[in-house]
Amino acid sequence: MKRIFFLLLLSLFFYDCLGQTTNSKWEYSIECQYKNLEPFVGGVARAKNSKNFWGFINQYGEWIIKPKFANCTNFSNAGIAKVSIKKNNKTLYGFINKSGEYVIKPLFLSLTTFKHGLSIAQAQSELYGVIGVSGKWIITPKYDRLTRFQYELSKATYRNKVGFIDIKGEWVIPPIFEAGKFQNRYTILVKEDGKWGVIKINKL
Numbered sequence: 423m424k425r426i427f428f429l430l431l432l433s434l435f436f437y438d439c440l441g442q443t444t445n446s447k448w449e450y451s452i453e454c455q456y457k458n459l460e461p462f463v464g465g466v467a468r469a470k471n472s473k474n475f476w477g478f479i480n481q482y483g484e485w486i487i488k489p490k491f492a493n494c495t496n497f498s499n500a501g502i503a504k505v506s507i508k509k510n511n512k513t514l515y516g517f518i519n520k521s522g523e524y525v526i527k528p529l530f531l532s533l534t535t536f537k538h539g540l541s542i543a544q545a546q547s548e549l550y551g552v553i554g555v556s557g558k559w560i561i562t563p564k565y566d567r568l569t570r571f572q573y574e575l576s577k578a579t580y581r582n583k584v585g586f587i588d589i590k591g592e593w594v595i596p597p598i599f600e601a602g603k604f605q606n607r608y609t610i611l612v613k614e615d616g617k618w619g620v621i622k623i624n625k626l
Contacts, residue, residue: 451481451483452479452481452482452483453483455483456469456470456471456479457470457471457472457474458470459479460496462481463496463497464497465480465481466478466479466480466486466496466497466520467479468494468495468496469485469489470489471489473489475489475490475491475492476489476491476492476493476494476505477489477490477491477494478494478503478522486522487518487520487521487522488522490507491505491506491507492506492507492508492513493505493506494506494518495535497520498535498536500536500555501519501520502517502518502519502525502536503517503518504516504517504533504535505517505518505528506528507528509528512531512546513531514528514529514530514531514546515528515530515531515532515533516528516529516530516533516557517533517557525555525557526553526555526556526557527557529546529557530543530544530545530546530553531544531545531546531548532544533553534570536555537570537571538571539554539555540552540553540554540560540571540589541553541554542568542569542570542576543559543563544563545563547563549563549564549565549566550563550565550566550567550568550578551563551564551565551568551591552568552576552589552591560589560591561587561589561590561591562591564580565578565579565580566579566580566581566582567579568587571589572604573604573606573607573608574588574589575587575588575594575604576589577602577604578597579597580597581597583597583598583599583600584597584599584600584601584602584612585597585598585599585602586602586610594623595610595612595621595623598614599612599613599614600613600614600615600616601613605620607623608622608623608624609621609622609623610623
């Protein structure tokens with residue numbers, strides 16, 4: 423009887439509650455506790471808690487930015503992350519810094535990540551414009567749709583017609599086409615009356 427009891431104690435010493443040996447080749451550095459967890463980038467990872475809110479943890483599993491967002495992205499090289507919240511049945515987007523402070527408040531229906539200091543933003547009027555890193559409008563929201571800038575141009579849909587604007591919001595190609603595509607810096611493919619053609623841009 424004593425021998426059986428001794429063997430039982432010995433087995434408890436060598437095995438944990440999951441049936442894994444305590445001297446196995448792996449161990450937890452962070453216990454399984456998150457509803458979702460994304461890969462670490464720069465020592466920080468996006469994590470979702472049991473209430474479906476996202477935040478950021480460090481390599482020890484500690485919350486460094488409390489989970490309060492509907493969603494979030496990784497931090498960019500500029501040290502900001504795009505986040506979203508739910509408010510009045512709307513999903514609103516903004517940007518935070520690594521301290522969790524808003525650098526751009528969540529006031530937009532959509533935002534792109536910044537490229538050359540510009541972000542395509544959708545106002546709560548559902549129209550699109552462009553904001554700078556301060557969060558202020560550089561190009562007033564008046565378009566039905568805007569694409570990211572390529573070759574310093576954005577394809578803009580205005581009153582159901584397509585044209586192309588520059589980074590100042592000025593029309594380089596007026597909104598008179600049914601559709602448009604970038605070929606390269608100086609060549610645009612356009613559709614008019616159901617047929618496609620090519621426009622050459624002489625100067626930007």
